[in-house]
Amino acid sequence: xxxxxxxxxxxxxxxxxxxxxxxxxxxxxxxxxxxxxxxxxxxxxxxxxxxxxxxxxxxxxxxxxxxxxxxxxxxxxxxxxxxxxxxxxxxxxxxxxxxxxxxxxxxxxxxxxxxxxxxxxxxxxxxxxxxxxxxxxxxxxxxxxxxxxxxxxxxxxxxxxxxxxxxxxxxxxxxxxxxxxxxxxxxxxxxxxxxxxxxxxxxxxxxxxxxxxxxxxxxxxxxxxxxxxxxxxxxxxxxxxxxxxxx
Numbered sequence: 001x002x003x004x005x006x007x008x009x010x011x012x013x014x015x016x017x018x019x020x021x022x023x024x025x026x027x028x029x030x031x032x033x034x035x036x037x038x039x040x041x042x043x044x045x046x047x048x049x050x051x052x053x054x055x056x057x058x059x060x061x062x063x064x065x066x067x068x069x070x071x072x073x074x075x076x077x078x079x080x081x082x083x084x085x086x087x088x089x090x091x092x093x094x095x096x097x098x099x100x101x102x103x104x105x106x107x108x109x110x111x112x113x114x115x116x117x118x119x120x121x122x123x124x125x126x127x128x129x130x131x132x133x134x135x136x137x138x139x140x141x142x143x144x145x146x147x148x149x150x151x152x153x154x155x156x157x158x159x160x161x162x163x164x165x166x167x168x169x170x171x172x173x174x175x176x177x178x179x180x181x182x183x184x185x186x187x188x189x190x191x192x193x194x195x196x197x198x199x200x201x202x203x204x205x206x207x208x209x210x211x212x213x214x215x216x217x218x219x220x221x222x223x224x225x226x227x228x229x230x231x232x233x234x235x236x237x238x239x240x241x242x243x244x245x246x247x
Contacts, residue, residue, distance in 0.1 A: 001101050002030045004079030004156070008069045009048070009087035010038035015200065016047055018124075022090035024054055028097040032056045036073045038063050067165040067173040074159055080104075083153035088200040090124060092117070096196050100153050103192045111154045111181065111189040113147035114196035121200045128201055129242075135191050141183045142230060144237030149174040151196040158187055166225070172218035176225070184226050 005023055009016050023033050035048050037060035045060050057076050063069040074082055081104060085091065103112045113136075118129035131148045152174075162185055165173040181187040220235045 001081060001104060002032055002079040003028065003097055003101060003153070004032040004034060004077035004082045005097070006034045006036065006070065006073030006077065006082065006084050007087055008036050008038075008066060008073065008084070009040065009044055010069075011040045011042040011044060012087045013040075013043045013047055016044050016087045018090050019085055019087050020048070020051055020055070023085060024051075025094050026091065026097045027094050028101055030101075031097060032077065032079050034058075034073045034076050036063070036069045036076075037061075038069060064167055065170070067167045067169065071164040071167070074156075074164055077156060079156060081153050082156050082159065084150060085197070086150060086199075088121075088202070089150055090198050092195045092198050099192055099194060099196070103190055104153075104155075107190040109188045109190040110158050111152065111187055112192055113153070113189060114151040114192040114194055116148035116151050116197050116199055117195050118201050119198045121202060124198050124200065133191055136182070136189050138183060138186075141179060142234055144234060144239075144241045146175055146178055146238070147182075147189075148197070148199075149178070150199055151192075152178060154181070154187075162187070169218050169222070171215045172222055175219055176222035179222050179228070180226055184228060 007019055023031065033055050034057045035055050037045055037048060039060055039062050048055065048058055059072065063072065070084065100112060113133055115133055116131040117127045120126040120128060133147055158181065162181060166176050167173065169176055182189055216235055216239060219238055223230045
């Protein structure tokens with residue numbers, strides 16, 4: 001089973017090498033690694049190019065934002081399974097992708113997800129927040145649940161069948177896609193009970209309360225555009241779940 005890993009980056013020379021090294025250090029052999037750069041000007045491009053042929057495909061050009069860049073990467077992917085590793089993130093262990101492949105091999109599933117930890121930007125060994133996903137139940141979406149997006153790996157033919165990320169969203173296209181796949185269309189999934197990714201704190205949708213409110217509004221719109229009816233409190237439970245992750 002070939003796994004395609006897509007990294008999106010724009011002007012992030014501080015951490016891009018960590019992300020790349022994390023992928024190249026994986027013990028799993030059948031990996032296609034794709035890096036999509038938004039025409040960085042801070043030296044990021046030179047860092048990526050320094051890895052040469054170790055990176056399967058590299059594009060540096062202007063794009064229409066994060067989700068447009070992700071869609072470019074998915075379209076280039078040739079793996080059986082596709083996942084993302086953002087330029088601020090690293091895999092939790094050298095065996096992370098081996099665990100992904102094993103989960104697909106052992107289960108008749110179209111997708112998998114796992115656990116995630118948020119870590120300090122400077123010291124990735126210091127965990128500041130734990131995201132323990134738990135087993136999937138469809139109704140959990142009604143109570144604010146979602147899988148950690150950086151741990152979500154999907155068979156490529158699902159993207160081809162159900163569509164890519166909706167670029168009309170600024171910060172919640174990941175939520176919309178997982179809601180569409182898992183809740184609306186019933187794409188099968190499997191929980192891998194281990195930490196797959198270490199994610200540096202400071203994500204776009206959570207930087208300020210204003211951004212968090214805008215993201216919450218987009219979460220609600222994700223239900224609307226899919227002709228789905230959440231509970232009246234679904235949109236408020238989702239951010240409240242984050243508070244538990246600090247405990």
